[in-house]
Amino acid sequence: MRKTLLALGALLSCSATLAAHDYNFGSLHIEHPWALAVPAVSPNGAAYLVIHNKGEQVDKLLGADTARAGKTEIHEHLHRDGMMKMRQVQGGVEIPPSGEVRLEQGGYHLMMFGLKQPLNDGDKFPLTLHFQKAGDVEVEIHVQKEAPAAAAEHQH
Numbered sequence: 001m002r003k004t005l006l007a008l009g010a011l012l013s014c015s016a017t018l019a020a021h022d023y024n025f026g027s028l029h030i031e032h033p034w035a036l037a038v039p040a041v042s043p044n045g046a047a048y049l050v051i052h053n054k055g056e057q058v059d060k061l062l063g064a065d066t067a068r069a070g071k072t073e074i075h076e077h078l079h080r081d082g083m084m085k086m087r088q089v090q091g092g093v094e095i096p097p098s099g100e101v102r103l104e105q106g107g108y109h110l111m112m113f114g115l116k117q118p119l120n121d122g123d124k125f126p127l128t129l130h131f132q133k134a135g136d137v138e139v140e141i142h143v144q145k146e147a148p149a150a151a152a153e154h155q156h
């Protein structure tokens with residue numbers, strides 16, 4: 001496990017050339033939606049993004065949909081009894097005013113079940129995010145072999 005983490009750290013530090021893309025929807029700012037490339041045999045995939053709330057009211061990510069997969073759920077990873085588990089998030093994820101929520105590896109993610117096509121490095125596909133206040137917004141997911149440097153190193 002430790003070796004894997006170290007190797008990932010090395011990968012992250014040399015991926016600065018990947019271009020970021022972002023969106024503004026009302027008071028929400030969404031940074032670099034991406035998905036990890038997976039082998040063609042993998043039935044499922046995961047997408048990640050960062051949501052900033054620049055407004056004065058809380059909003060909530062209720063769910064997501066993409067035609068690329070049969071079903072998309074918000075998941076979270078939990079450390080329990082020394083094991084990493086993931087489970088569906090019930091009731092959505094709150095994005096606090098003047099705050100942010102990061103969907104990133106090892107935390108919240110959008111789990112895509114029943115991929116209709118494999119997620120190949122360089123692919124792009126639309127995904128709709130459902131927010132309680134901002135409504136439905138569409139972003140483009142970029143498929144990559146590794147986490148975007150901008151999201152990994154971006155700090156507020």
Ligand SMILES: [Cu+2]
Nearest residue numbers: 075086109111
């Ligand atoms: Cu999951």
